[in-house]
Amino acid sequence: xxxxxxxxxxxxxxxxxxxxxxxxxxxxxxxxxxxxxxxxxxxxxxxxxxxxxxxxxxxxxxxxxxxxxxxxxxxxxxxxxxxxxxxxxxxxxxxxxxxxxxxxxxxxxxxxxxxxxxxxxxxxxxxxxxxxxxxxxxxxxxxxxxxxxxxxxxxxxxxxxxxxxxxxxxxxxxxxxxxxxxxxxxxxxxxxxxxxxxxxxxxxxxxxxxxxxxxxxxxxxxxxxxxxxxxxxxxxxxxxxxxxxxxxxxxxxxxxxxxxxxxxxxxxx
Ligand code: ADP
Ligand code: MG
Numbered sequence: 056x057x058x059x060x061x062x063x064x065x066x067x068x069x070x071x072x073x074x075x076x077x078x079x080x081x082x083x084x085x086x087x088x089x090x091x092x093x094x095x096x097x098x099x100x101x102x103x104x105x106x107x108x109x110x111x112x113x114x115x116x117x118x119x120x121x122x123x124x125x126x127x128x129x130x131x132x133x134x135x136x137x138x139x140x141x142x143x144x145x146x147x148x149x150x151x152x153x154x155x156x157x158x159x160x161x162x163x164x165x166x167x168x169x170x171x172x173x174x175x176x177x178x179x180x181x182x183x184x185x186x187x188x189x190x191x192x193x194x195x196x197x198x199x200x201x202x203x204x205x206x207x208x209x210x211x212x213x214x215x216x217x218x219x220x221x222x223x224x225x226x227x228x229x230x231x232x233x234x235x236x237x238x239x240x241x242x243x244x245x246x247x248x249x250x251x252x253x254x255x256x257x258x259x260x261x262x263x264x265x266x267x268x269x270x271x272x273x274x275x276x277x278x279x280x281x282x283x284x285x286x287x288x289x290x291x292x293x294x295x296x297x298x299x300x301x302x303x304x305x306x307x308x309x310x311x312x313x314x315x316x317x318x319x320x321x322x323x324x
Contacts, residue, residue: 056090061181064190066209072196075215075252077104080193085298086314088142092188098148100195106147109137110294119147124168130176156200170208198232206236211247218254218261254280279312
């Protein structure tokens with residue numbers, strides 16, 4: 056898989072909780088690494104679930120995205136390599152990040168803190184040989200300042216959608232936020248990827264939801280659906296992603312395929 060010409064910054068966003076943002080971020084990140092790419096995962100959720108899944112320390116007080124956003128600590132001082140996953144780096148999130156949303160309100164340029172930090176890093180861009188090919192940002196389930204920072208810093212939005220009742224409810228709000236950010240803060244932003252998760256092929260409901268999503272979003276929807284699978288959900292309790300926990304399982308194979316699609320779709324970037 057060829058590397059993109061410059062770092063692609065992809066934001067996993069959906070203000071709905073439990074739709075698979077974190078699961079998709081970490082598994083696609085590992086999938087991209089398995090395809091030979093260098094990847095940085097930025098955990099922007101105070102819950103720190105992405106940090107947990109990637110087995111990276113995120114006890115309160117561990118330097119991470121809070122320090123980046125609030126103190127302006129440079130990216131290079133915060134990046135930690137994911138254990139046993141060469142090519143994957145992480146900026147963890149601790150519960151401290153829960154306060155950032157409020158503390159940032161008084162800070163000048165509060166929406167652009169993450170963008171600024173990334174643009175100052177050597178490994179983001181097109182020149183450095185050891186640049187990250189992908190920066191994946193895992194957002195919290197809200198459309199507050201943390202998510203806004205991600206949308207300002209990234210060029211691509213990936214929306215995971217759970218193949219369930221009410222899947223499309225609330226999406227209008229998210230798309231409006233993306234439009235607002237594009238109009239005022241980041242002209243480069245677009246929704247590049249819709250990923251259908253927790254797909255249960257045995258139900259008509261899942262197929263119906265997938266069809267409806269495809270009608271709305273067309274080519275933005277990845278061909279690969281992520282199946283509902285216990286292996287996917289149990290991997291984090293072993294400090295792993297399903298990609299290493301059970302690489303031959305349907306969930307892992309689907310995430311690898313999704314990673315491949317994302318890499319191929321963006322090959323012109
Ligand atoms: P979000 O980050 O959007 O809140 P998560 O990625 O944390 O969502 O997923 C919510 C829950 O669903 C988690 O417990 C996760 O393990 C589980 N889950 C996610 N994807 C799958 C899947 N494909 N199959 C089974 N469980 C899944
Ligand atoms: Mg999450």
